[in-house]
Amino acid sequence: MYTREFAQPTDTMLLTAILDMETGLDVDLQVFLSRELGLVIKDRAELVSRYTRNREAPWLVCHLCTAPVILVRTKGRRFHFRHHPVEEVEQKCSISTRGQLSAQQINCIKYNAAKESLAHLKLKGIIRDSLIADENCTEPLVEVVWKGIRLADRAQWRKPDVQVEHAGQRIAFEVQLSTTYLTEIVGRREFYRLNNGAIIWVFQDFDPSLTRTSEEDIFYLNNYNVFVVNEATLKRSQESKRMAMDCWFATPEVKNGQIYDRWVKEEVFLDQLTINPKDQKVYYRDYEYVRAVVEQLLSASAARQSFIDFWSRHAANDCREANAAWTTIRENMRIAMPELLLPADHRSGKFHGMVSLMLSARFGYPVGYNLPRLLNVANTAFDHYKEYLYAFGWTLRLYGHEQLLKDQDTKGTWARRTKIIKEGMEKHDEAFRQDPSFNKLLAFLVPEICDKLAQARAW
Structure with missing residues (x-):
């Protein structure tokens, strides 16, 4: 199937004066929030990533109080800016966008609740058993702390659902089932990037015609590649002695002078994937390379x-x-x-x-x-x-x-x-x-x- 989706700004926005700290110019909200959905999703994650790396060097800020901002998504692929919840308490801007619970608190509640579900436990078991079947993987570790390089970083250590070493590369597998938790996604990406680890987000199913925000926050950042495991992929893993997955990936194509994404599903193995810890991407098809070629053509x-x-x-x-x-x-x-x-x-x-x-x-x-x-x-x-x-x-x-x-x-x-x-x-x-x-x-x-x-x- 083909997709070509665009974001839209919400009808009403509290924060309408956003400053780009790199250019020193005001952001045209109508233009910024009306681009291709994938571009807006990537910038939504980039705002969180930059704040995570260095809160003293934000990218976009509120022009009234200079507090860093985040990009919030509502239903219907509509977006608006909000003060970063941590900063809003300190800055006390004349325009308040803070609710009773911070976005981080809400996301943590949702994320931890999802990790207790039977579906989550089942997929975690499929990943573990698939890796055990792979002769090129070390013994998989389930819910074991992945320690940071420095002891001083222990507060940031992570506990992935499953972790393994394959061809000398450490890989963390995380099951994706919950609703939006962008701060958790970005936080884990940054942790594994700093520790030369790769992360593979695993879905229990995927429908490119009906994607959720939490899915888009992952696959738009992962070169438009989505990985799915189930009982069928586990059987392929055990038969081939290579970890098997289903991969959905987008292929950009030109139709009537416009670029559309055609979604394709293929059966793949772990050893067929390109793993790039520096950019935190694990993919079967290189969407960004093909997109650049198509745009040039x-x-x-x-x-x-x-x-x-x-x-x-x-x-x-x-x-x-x-x-x-x-x-x-x-x-x-x-x-x-x-x-x-x-x-x-x-x-x-x-x-x-x-x-x-x-x-x-x-x-x-x-x-x-x-x-x-x-x-x-x-x-x-x-x-x-x-x-x-x-x-x-x-x-x-x-x-x-x-x-x-x-x-x-x-x-x-x-x-x-x-x-x-x-x-x-x-x-x-x-x-x-x-x-x-x-x-x-x-x-x-x-x-x-x-x-x-x-x-x-x-x-």
Whole structure:
């Protein structure tokens, strides 16, 4: 299934003046709280993480009293800011957001209650037995204190549901069943990060179409990977002698020019996971890497269309309007595609001819030229741009325009020239040597020939 979810601000907010201590600027709440849900969830955790690491260096604060703030989520994926409960008592801001119990107190009550449930005990047993079956794991420890590096840190020592060592890496397994307890999640992440340990949050089931806040606080921080254990995974563990789990992970895909997350479930083993204690991520599929690639491709697609639009409208004309439009497109391309070095004048050197040839071959009619037919463009390529005939030919074939050229070649001129081109390339004629200087731009204009360009014909 596909998901594309956005957060929203609550209709009424007590704290509306939030200061970013890094930039010194006010936070636009409408913008900040209306982004993709995953981004808002990550920043919600980042606020708590920074306060946990150093309460003297907060990220976002109340502009009235400078107290650090937390991001609270209500029903319907709506968010608002509230003073950090510890700080509100000390700061005594004119705007009070404090209830009878602090968020930390409420979360501790919920968390400890959940750890006593039969469901929690059952999943803990499945994790333990699955690890016992894994020949590459040490004897699992259940509800045993994981001590910090320094004795002075003993107040912060943790007692994970199950812990084990696998391939030299200490791993803590925590069962996730309760409602929201973000402070507990962040606190444990920070503890294991400081102690070079990894944490795997384990679910008893998961439905990507119906996720809860406590689940989202975990998987958005864990590279969009969710791990599930049950009786079936335990059986696989015992049969394979490798700890087995079900993994739900999101794969970003482009639909109608927008990025959606497609959720997939696969059967996985512990030894197939990437474990990154530094970033506190354990995952089977690297969502963030794929997302970066998809965003780059989406950005490239939009930039390519803008470039093509300019070339179609202005490249055949020598006027002030064309010059102004090129200045704009060049600046936009510098931001969107910084690896492409575009000349100050789009008519300079071989640049204009090369681009016009490639786009004409792509679309099957003259682009950038005041010429009547594709045949005229092909003859121009033969007369003046032989070093780009490889790429020109690949593009003609790719987009199915070879027959169009044959149909337009009523006098047989192009047919004769085609033989000359073929013979010249076979004999390594210098005139037909492929020019690689514009390969990045050629690959941008026609991405499908990227692999061919990488295998440049040189002699």
